Amino acid sequence: MRYLRCAWTAFQFECMGFTRSREQHFTIVQAVPTAILFAYIASISDRPVAQAYIYFGALFLLAWANTIFRVGWQLSGELYGGTLDLSIVSRAPTFAIVFGRAAAIAILGVAAGVLGIAVVVLFTGRMPPADSVPLLAVSLALGIVALLAMSVVMSPVALLVDARAGFFNGLIPLLFFFSAFIFPASRLPDAIEFIPKLLPTSWAMEAVVGSAQGASTSSVIEDWAGAIGLSVLLFVIAKLGIDVIERRIRVNGTLGRS
Amino acid sequence: MGNFQTEAFLSFKALFPWLQWWSYLSSVWIRPFMIAAMFAVVGRFAIGSDAAERYLLGLAVAQMVYLSAAGILRTFGDDLWQGTLSHVLCSPVNRFRLYWARGLPHAVNGFLAFIACFISVWLILDLDLTRVNWPAFATAIVLICLSTTALVMATSSLVIATREHSILHQVVSGLLILLTGVVIPVSELPAVLRAVSEVLPMTHGLAGLRGAFSGEGFDAIGTDLLAEAAIGLVCTAAGFLVFKYVETKGRENGFLEGGA
Secondary structure, three states, X not given: OHHHHHHHHHHHHHHHHHHHOHHHHHHHHOOHHHHHHHHHHHHHOOOHHHHHHHHHHHHHHHHHHHHHHHHHOHHHHHHHHOOHHHHHHOOOOHHHHXXXXXXXXXXXXXXXXXXXXXXXXXXXXXXXXXXXHHHHHHHHHHHHHHHHHHHHHHHHHHHHOOOOOOHHHHHHHHHHHHHOOOOOHHHOOHHHOOOHHHOHHHHHHHHHHHHHHOOOHHHHXXXXXXXXXXXXXXXXXXXXXXXXXXXXXXXXXXXXXX | OHHHHHHHHHHHHHHOOOOOHHHHHHHHHHHHHHHHHHHHHHXXXXXXXXXXXXXXXXXXXXXXXXXXXXXXXXXXXXXXHOOOHHHHHHOOOOHHHHHHXXXXXXXXXXXXXXXXXXXXXXXHOOOOOOOOOHHHHHHHHHHHHHHHHHHHHHHHHHHXXXXXXXXXHHHHHHHHHHHOOOOOOHHHOOHHHHHXXXXXXXXXHHHHHHHHHOOOOHHHHHHHHXXXXXHHHHHHHHHHHHHHHHHHHHXXXXXXXXXX
């Protein structure tokens, strides 16, 4: 219960911060040019599966960069800003705070992702496919959870490797590439085809496209299981990483580093 | 020349005092390569192999510009916010040299990003280089690098006037990626946007670069290269005039001091 209360408060705090920041509003639209390029590709493609990937990939594209970047810097930002002291000495679990804030960032990002779909609809002149709306809705929700899991795990990673500015410049497109949001893992060269299968996003995206294209319910559920299992694993890794950071900071006394 | 090198080095060093190897490689190699590779895979998946090759070249060039624009615009922004711009502009150095010294290191950085991206694509995604006309290809990429740097330098004065660099960066990069034929062919743009495209750096250079990649020589792509060079020169002259104007106005109105 304490976890939920802390996470909910952190969620509200992050939403309030978003509504007041002009710069954060702009970060939502900065992926629009890339979405337009993908939309153009969808409009000249005659392959329905590719179009389905681009429709829903555009949704996640707009959420991706902003979510990974902001959630990834959360703990490091607090450490360098000197506010991590307050988080750690308070009774609120740090993981709950990171999770709550990350959930707000991811959900606001995905809400902006509707803009990505709108761009593709404008270019192609067609609505996104939706063979089974209930399955599609659950699959999209799992896509958000997968995105959230991948961004939450970045927060302790960035701090543990002592990341500096520029750290996420390459990591964001690298992870997006292997997240298989915009094409299936099977389109990658054989030697690296297994990598997306280790990430929950590729399972969630397979489920999204399967639901939209009329795949069997059993195959969609199989993809859901993959997405849920890997997301849970990433949340556990994130929790362990945050515990390591808390212990290390308390032992080394590196709070408030600047 | 010695002063030019010192100015260029110091402006670069001052911008990136935090630089780590991972951060540098992440920006100069991994990001450009992953974005170009992503479009190549999408192009092959959604359309076919020809599209993949076209997108690879376009995105590699676009990433070169993205990287150099980020550095150049931030140089001016950081100088403003850290309060060093007034010192720089009070110094009695040649203004044209000062202006270019702040852009050239980032142009070189962008150029390195293109080379790293191109070599990675060749090694990992098996790009066919047998037809490339290398002298024409090299000339085209150097011209694109210089002309786009000139455009970004021209925009950089607006950082001083508007006190904003990240939005300007996204606007300039967004316009270039959408209107210069990186993915969407210029011929498919609406007439108004096509007219804008014709006067933007990169449009003609990219057409020439693609021609050289397919084996065409200077005789076939010479017009494109000349147009790219001419646009670059116009951007250089216009940018320098804007810089001088903003400097003069800044002295009169006192907006060279930091703060948002």
